[in-house]
Amino acid sequence: MSDEQEGYAAEPAPRHTPAPCPEGPHGAEHVDWDALRAKAIELMERAYAPYSNFPVGVAGIVDDGRVVAGCNVENAAYGVGLCAECGMVSELHATGGGKLIAVSCVGADGQPLMPCGRCRQLLWENGGPSCLLMTPEGVLPMSEVLPQAFGPDNLDLVRDHPA
Numbered sequence: 001m002s003d004e005q006e007g008y009a010a011e012p013a014p015r016h017t018p019a020p021c022p023e024g025p026h027g028a029e030h031v032d033w034d035a036l037r038a039k040a041i042e043l044m045e046r047a048y049a050p051y052s053n054f055p056v057g058v059a060g061i062v063d064d065g066r067v068v069a070g071c072n073v074e075n076a077a078y079g080v081g082l083c084a085e086c087g088m089v090s091e092l093h094a095t096g097g098g099k100l101i102a103v104s105c106v107g108a109d110g111q112p113l114m115p116c117g118r119c120r121q122l123l124w125e126n127g128g129p130s131c132l133l134m135t136p137e138g139v140l141p142m143s144e145v146l147p148q149a150f151g152p153d154n155l156d157l158v159r160d161h162p163a
């Protein structure tokens with residue numbers, strides 16, 4: 001590797017370290033929803049949505065206290081557009097993994113916006129039933145946002161009890 005390329009050497013992502021106590025400063029009951037929504041609005045303003053003119057931003061708190069975020073990214077080939085949650089989940093894993101404990105998603109007006117069906121599945125995979133979501137009707141756990149969800153447990157069931 002030449003000297004010029006050295007700056008591009010990827011540092012391995014730090015190993016994920018959950019907060020030592022779930023009731024600690026990063027517990028869901030300590031979520032600063034205003035700050036989380038402000039982050040989501042910041043990302044919404046960076047959205048690339050020239051076709052729908054429907055910018056979306058999302059921000060989430062990870063169980064180690066990190067904040068990850070994303071914006072929607074559209075494409076001239078409409079079907080390959082990415083929801084904001086896709087970017088957020090990618091940042092989650094790219095920066096060390098972990099579990100989402102609280103998520104705020106906003107539209108152009110900065111108000112809470114419900115994630116689409118696919119993204120509820122993304123949030124379920126990366127946050128589980130107790131992950132909290134700010135909705136137009138207030139804060140709800142994912143178990144109410146995606147009831148009777150399909151998830152990793154379903155696969156374990158088949159693995160443990162093959163037909």
Ligand SMILES: [Zn+2]
Nearest residue numbers: 083115116119
């Ligand atoms: Zn979506």
